[in-house]
Amino acid sequence: MRTVSAAETAPTTYAWAVEAAGLHVKAGRHLAVDGLDLRLGTGVHALLGPNGAGKTTLMRALATVIKPAGGTLTLLGEAVDGRADLRRVRRGLGYLPQQFGFYPRFTVREFVEYMAWLKEMPKAEIPGAVQRAVDRVGLAAKANARMKTLSGGMLRRAGIAQAIVNDPAVLLLDEPTVGLDPEQRLDFRELLRDVGVDSCVLVSTHLVEDVVAACTDVVVMNEGRLVFDGPVDQMIEQGGEGDAGDSAAERGYSALVRRHRKATR
Ligand SMILES: Nc1ncnc2c1ncn2[C@@H]1O[C@H](COP(=O)(O)OP(=O)(O)O)[C@@H](O)[C@H]1O
Numbered sequence: 001m002r003t004v005s006a007a008e009t010a011p012t013t014y015a016w017a018v019e020a021a022g023l024h025v026k027a028g029r030h031l032a033v034d035g036l037d038l039r040l041g042t043g044v045h046a047l048l049g050p051n052g053a054g055k056t057t058l059m060r061a062l063a064t065v066i067k068p069a070g071g072t073l074t075l076l077g078e079a080v081d082g083r084a085d086l087r088r089v090r091r092g093l094g095y096l097p098q099q100f101g102f103y104p105r106f107t108v109r110e111f112v113e114y115m116a117w118l119k120e121m122p123k124a125e126i127p128g129a130v131q132r133a134v135d136r137v138g139l140a141a142k143a144n145a146r147m148k149t150l151s152g153g154m155l156r157r158a159g160i161a162q163a164i165v166n167d168p169a170v171l172l173l174d175e176p177t178v179g180l181d182p183e184q185r186l187d188f189r190e191l192l193r194d195v196g197v198d199s200c201v202l203v204s205t206h207l208v209e210d211v212v213a214a215c216t217d218v219v220v221m222n223e224g225r226l227v228f229d230g231p232v233d234q235m236i237e238q239g240g241e242g243d244a245g246d247s248a249a250e251r252g253y254s255a256l257v258r259r260h261r262k263a264t265r
């Protein structure tokens, strides 16, 4: 039996899980997100863009790790500004950073439990939720292994487990497939589709095939700006013979970025 989390029983009073208008976010002194308009609801949304496009900075703002420098950001109906109830928002968030920290001597179970506690999950729910999260990422056999003994792919899966432990309404995954082998990637796609049925999932990746297999729509960024926001099929239609890429989806993505670069120069 699955326990129902508080987030599921709370009334939903917002139209979009994530709503950004004219969003500006700085990375250091650099304006890495430069006036972004974005609305995301239930589903699996891919976030694509060249290195340096601002994907990680956007994710960090959505995870409430950094404050926007301008524009408006509304998460789960709460406007993220000086007066926001960030604790309430964070209870409904799951975030896997591109690079995440952990105590090396913690076991996988302790790591996920600790993150559940930080997200203020009710104490009685934590052991069951941790077990479910660890099972879902295929790490049950390693639940009592110390974090420092895990391979790259196992670490990434432990990171995914902590992100989903609270059944988040908004799940943010920054390059989660790095280090996963092909079989683990197939399992991960299934997990994404499963979580995306009733949550808003934003997943950044360089692997366009993962997008085609697991995502309902695509957000493409370049140099801090929104280039494209639409269904995967529509991205595919953008590509032609001369575009770079091994698949129609890669060619569609390349065409979008190429045209955006040309238009902004
Ligand atoms: N701490 C920082 N100080 C200055 N510039 C930064 C910092 N972090 C990132 N940047 C710059 O911000 C831009 C966006 O970076 P990032 O959000 O990491 O992009 P992506 O995840 O799409 O590769 C890049 O040009 C990067 O060099």
Ligand SMILES: [Mg+2]
Binding pocket: 055, 056, 057, 098
């Ligand atoms: Mg990044």
